Structures are given as C-alpha cells and as structure tokens.
Amino acid sequence: MGVRQYNMTVWWRALILLYCVLHFVEFSAPSAVPQRNKYKNSFRLTRTTRTRVQQLQRKYKEQQLGNKHFEDRSRQLKDLPSLSTDFNSWLKLTDWERLHAAFCDMQAYWNMLEWKRKQLEMEEKEQIAERVVRTTISQSIRHIQLDLRDLMKQVSSQLSYMQSSWMKPTSHKVQEPLNPETSSKTVWDRRVEGYIILRDLDLYLTKLARDFLLLASKI
Template structure:
C-alpha cells in the first residue's frame, strides 16, 4: 500500500472514532445536514463543469453509460425507499458517502501528482473536507437514534479500482466519480427532507 493509501486509511479510521456527540434535536441536525448536502451539491456541479473543461477537454461532455463498479448506486425503488427504517437510511448514506469520499481523495492525490497542478485540486480538497463533515454528522445522528455506528469499510479494493493505464481513462473515471456523487447527493437531500419532517 503506497503513502497515499496509508494516509487515506488513517483518515478514514479517524472518521470511525471521532463521531460527534448526539445532537440535542434531531430535526435541527437533519436540517443542518441537508444544508451542507446542498452546499456540496452546488460545489460538485461547479467542479464537474470545471473538470470537463480541464481534464476531458469538452465542457459539454456527457455519458451516462459509463460506470465505475466501486461507486455506490443511488437507484432504489420508491417503495423500498419509503419503507426504510431511519437507522437503515442513515447507515446506508454514511457508508456510501465514505466510499465517495475515498474516491474523491484518490482523484485529489492523482491531481497533486500531475506535472502542472490545476485549480481542480483546491476544489477537491474543499469537497473532501465537507464530505468528512457530513459523514461525521451522519454518524452522530445514528448514535442519537441509539443505533450502532458502522465500522470504517475496507478501502483496499476502492484504492485499486480507480487506477488505470492511461491519462484519458483516469480523467474519464474522475468524471464518473463526480457525476455519480452529484446524483447521490440528490438522494441524500431527499432523505434529510424526509427525516426532518418526521422529527
């Protein structure tokens, strides 16, 4: 495991042990997380536009047939989504956001390794910090519901998956990561709206 992988592992381990204490009011906590999710969504939308221009070379590039198997899916039947328990909903979002965070960090390290570091790296760093904050908020909400917080997932598979043989494929993988994160954030926001209306 290289240095970047070690740093990611230690950072993710910190996420598993540094969850905040349970919030006083769950409705306020869900409202706060919804606001942060909307901020991250705006930032990722801006990053996608910038990323396609800098790394893809085509600002209008769109391809929803491209997939990355290590990324969580936001597809879920409406009936299943409505019937989910609150703890189950929060745990799934927490686990999936951790997977996205790992992928964002991988692309950030890759960007830092480029001969000419672009402004993309600053946007990725800010997004990574916001994702970590949102994950911590989710862990606090899980604890507030008297539920067990999930252990940090094994990231070794995720660390290997985004590697590729060409710069073009690496750039396309970055597009897929940010595109899917944008889609998933819409689900996260919908979840928080549902939860804040319940409490």
C-alpha cells in the same frame, strides 16, 4: 419522456413535497425540535456540497476532458455505490437503515475522491507555474472531501443518538481509503474516471438531500 427522466421527475416531486412538509409543519413536540434541526442542517450542507460538486464538474470537464459539455452516461465504476433505488422501497426504509446506508455511501465517495485527488496531485506537481496561478482541481476535490467528512460526522452523531435510545452502540468512524481497483490503461480513461465520480456524486447528493428532508419531516 424516457424512463430515467420520468423517474427523476418523480424524485423531484417527492423532494418538493417533503420540503413543503418540513417548512409548514412546525408544531412538533419541543423535544423533537433539536433533532429535526440537525436533519435540516444536514440537508443544507448536502445542498451546499452538491453545488460545489456541480461547479467542479464543469471545471473538470473543461480542463481535463477539453469539453465543458462532455456527457457519458454509459460508463460506470464498480467501486461507486449504486444509484438505482425503487421509490417504494426507499420510503419503507427505517431511519436507522437510511442513516447507516448514507454513512457507508458517503465513505465510499470520500475514498474514491481521495484516490482520484492523489492521482491529480501527482500530475499537478509537473505544472507548478500553472498551479500558482489558479486553484487546482485537486484542491477543489479536497474541499468537497471536507464537506463529506462533516456530513459523515453529523450522520454518525445522529446514529449515536438513536443507539443511545434503543440500540447497542457501534462505531461509525471515517476510515482511511483503500486504492480502488481500476482497469484504466490510458490517460483519457483516468480522466473520464474523475468525471464519473463527480457525475455520480452529484446525483447521489440529490438523493441524500431527500433522505434528510424525509427524516426531518417524520419527527
């Protein structure tokens, strides 16, 4: 078993443990229940969004890369958040740090999806007849962006709840994206960029789901 596969196994075991804690420990103080339910709702939306991403990733690889089994773990995009996280460091994060990082990371993925969606829309305008027949990839990306925006609003609300209790309020608004830098010079490279964004977003949403389970189990 490789190191990457072992790390994923550890993460999934932690996820299962948190899920069990969340569903079997139901004796918290009544005042904590609404906040815990908010985290559980965020967990469910994260899981639904991840399913959308996985479905789109399969469609994207088939239509844009010509191979539904395409895989390339070696290529990265510098504008995407890092997925490397030490398990012990992850556990030691404060609730504030965890939510703030989640908001910033989701903003980064939303920006990258917006950038890629606009590129695809320009290409799809040249294929009007085909676009009428089936849902375009850019439309599917837009649906995922809406899910991410809803998640960011939920996290912003959760951060505001903490701030009203013990911190000076700060703004956590969804920002308009900047165009990420890219060194791509070929059509193939641009298409692979879309695959990388969806590939990393799939992995990131797994991590985000664990975050919400952990937050809910601590209340």
